[in-house]
Amino acid sequence: FDADLIENDSISENNHSLVTAACISLVDDFENDGGNWHFRGGWGITNLFGGYQSKTAAHSNNGVLPYSANMNATMTLRQSFDLQKLDSLTFTWWATAYVESGKDFCYFETSTDSLTWIPVSTISNDRLEYEFYSVTISPEQAAIGQRLYVRFRFVSDSKNEEIGVFIDDIQFYAKLRKMPVNVKTVTDLPQEWRLESNFPNPFNATTKISFILMKPAQVDLSIFNLKGQLVEILVDENLPPGEHHAQWQGLDHASGIYWCRMRVMSEDGRVFQASQKMMLIR
Structure with missing residues (x-):
């Protein structure tokens, strides 16, 4: 999938792709190959x-158990995205993991040059049940005109290897700046929960973070630095459906890029995770 394809009338259905008047969407379920x-x-x-809900998935060690020590394994999307043509780009996937807690990690990372990578989301659950993950990137969060590259990276330490990470049903959902011609219109993908971009962004001292819950849920809204270290927990409580707001005071923190992560567990046990990039300027 390449954002340049928005100039075409259609995209091959063999890649499970759809072009609509509002979006481009690709789903990779790994049932054919990992091409x-x-x-x-x-x-x-x-x-x-x-x-x-299928037979196959991507695995951090190609199905070999336990995974190896001292791993630094990557799964990089072959295509890149031109954000100048997009209003926003959302990545979602289902993942399950059983790794050494606090020692081995799987990251979803982005880059604008395919050399320097920034962790955006971490897959770190310790039970073999699939959970839903979501990350949204908007033009304000990437340099206009630059291409965006994405990958999953698994790292392990020197001991106590476990089962590893399985990832499936990866979806890329792009809202276009311009409406293509000669294409069908479809309904936007439904979302049960949503983390909005903070405002203002960039910000100097205080920024407002809004999120929407469609069901009662336990919400963890936290701030992390680029190293993946926890900076502050803003929300950790059960909340009712509806729109909610939180504020982050950046007065005691250095200038730079931070990530706001929302992790939601609904009453029926479903888990949703989303992240947004924020820039603090002092």
Whole structure:
């Protein structure tokens, strides 16, 4: 999937892609092959554990258990995205993991040059049940005219290897700046929960963070630095459906880029996670 394709009338259905008047969407369920991805250091396709409502999924060690020590394995999308043509770009996926807690991690990372990568989301649950993850990137969060690259990266330490990470049903959902011609219109993808971009952004001292819940849920809204270290917990409580707001005071923190992560667990046990990039300027 390439954002340059918005100039075309259609995209091949063999890639599970749709072009609409409002969006481009690609779903990769790994049932055929992993041709959309470049695997390095361990990643591969396996039916060892099963995918999310399917037979196969991507695994951090190509189905070999336990995973190896001292891994630094990457699964990089072969195509990149031109954000100048997009209003926003949302990545969603289902993942399950069983790794050494606090020692081994799987990151979803982005880059504008394919050399320097920034962790955006972390897959770190310790039970073999699939959870839903979501990350949204908007033009304010990337330099206009630059291309965006994405990958999953799994790292392990020197001991106590476990089962690893399984990822399935990766979806890329792009809202276009211009409406293409000669295409069908479809309904936007439904979302049960949503984390809005903070305002203002960039900000000097205080910024407002809004989020929407469609069901009663336990909400964890936290701030992290670029190293993935927890900076502050803004919300940690059960909340009713509706729109909610939180404020972050950045007076005691250095200038730079931070991530706001929302993790939601609904009453029926479903887990939703989303992240937004914020820039503090002092």
